[in-house]
Amino acid sequence: MGFGQFLASPEIKLKVVTYRDVFQNTAQETSRFGEEYEKSSAVIKLDPKDIAKLAIKDGDTVIVKNSSGRVVVKAMKSDYEDSHAGIAYMVNSPWSNSLVPDETGGTGVPKFKNFEVTVQGAKGGKVTGISEIF
């Protein structure tokens, strides 16, 4: 047991862009409730600088939240060459959708690809299961 567990994990604000992934989409076709779907959906891709700020390792779980919702997902280092510090990527899924605000300005279209969250290390907390999202 290390001293670190008594310190509050650093928290950072990020913008999230959602995207499509054919492997996750394939898992969805097979089963919304399957392990593969959770594994390929409950992920946030971060810039190495943001991973460092959070004092976490590639593959650790993080709490991602805002006023719309809160999920625990796996944080992974994105493999983009260019830095995108401050911007995180999440595959379009019930996990990302639990964080999309309901504000639409009356247009009927939520901001699926541009919303703010705060991210914090989950200190080994378990990834939110699909049946726990609701």
Add this chain to the structure above:
Amino acid sequence: MSEYYVCTGCALLCDDIEVETENSKIKTVHAACRKGVARMKGCSDPLECTVDSENADIDFAIAKAAEILREAENPLIFGHGNSSSEAQKLSIGLAKKVGAYLDDTSSFCQGPVIEAILQDKLKTCTLDDIRHKADVIIFWGADPSNSHPRHLSRYSYFPRGKERQRGWEEDRTAICVDVRKSETAVICGDNRFYQIPMGGDAEFMDALLSALSSKVPKTSFGFDAKRILELANVLKKAKFGVICVGLGLIYSLEDLEPLFRLMDKLNEVSDFNLMPMVGQYNMRGFNHNLYEEAGYINRVKFNSETADAEHGPDFSVVEALRNKTVDAALVIGSDPLSSLPLSVSRYLAEIPLITIDPCRNLTSSKAKVTIPCALGGVESGGTAVRMDGVEVELKKILDTENLPDAEILRKITEAI
């Protein structure tokens, strides 16, 4: 000669699919992408016929569904992206009969672009035109390598079309405009990838418009003017250009004016078409069917006495759920609890909910009545409309005990 089937994995509706069956199941799928193979092989979580979470026979479930819709004052009928055109037309009839809100996924997706195409405000072409003629292809806010895996190989980049015999190596230029370096951007190459900041699409379009008008292009985010001028030169020289519009672009624009301006200019200096990158296999079919019937592509509420339709954002699935203006819902061929913000879709669990789908999903897990239907293009036939507006005939491959979606809707309508 082999028999070819149509894949309903996405709105490309690939019609060159061969299958091998064994014990009334699809064993092997040839030619489809991995998503298509998974779709055609069927899910591992088939939906059961239930009422109040208890197994029920189909007639009882249909009677219950009819009762819910009959008793509701403002029912919502939503989904339709994964429904046959026949089912969609019956859905429109049902909505008229019960005075329902009627909407589909285009409402928070490709709707504005499809509407503009149907109203002749945007020049478009078919996927076959792209295959045979397109020499400059722009993927704007679209990543078909993930969303439509065979788009590049069957139509837009790799094939040797009639007028593009030297294929991608010499005859085609693929360009990507996006906020991130997607897999499609990697294929286009660094010289042909234009990475813009989030929300920067409208400004980049206007800068490109300036460049096409031989003016110095300027953006507030300081995009290299030389690169925009180079891009404008490539577009000017196009013999048959196409912009494949993805959700990244649609969500970024407040309205379509910047896109109209750019398309008008491109067609002054060259020849450009627009292709909406529709996701679900028959979303465009719903838009066509409702447009023909009511003059709108989505977001309507029917008056049960006059059958007149009101239309506007207030009748969209998102606003109807957000403002809690509906008091029951029938969801067909869609999973709004997965695909809408939970802050919006949560309300569905508070009202009597009916789902019709081949598979279990988040929405069905909160439904009072669940009715399994045959999987379109595998267990039932019908028609569907491809992303380019071309109608495609779906063929049945396997027998199933589940009724086709259209048959279930017919029975519910009759029972009201």
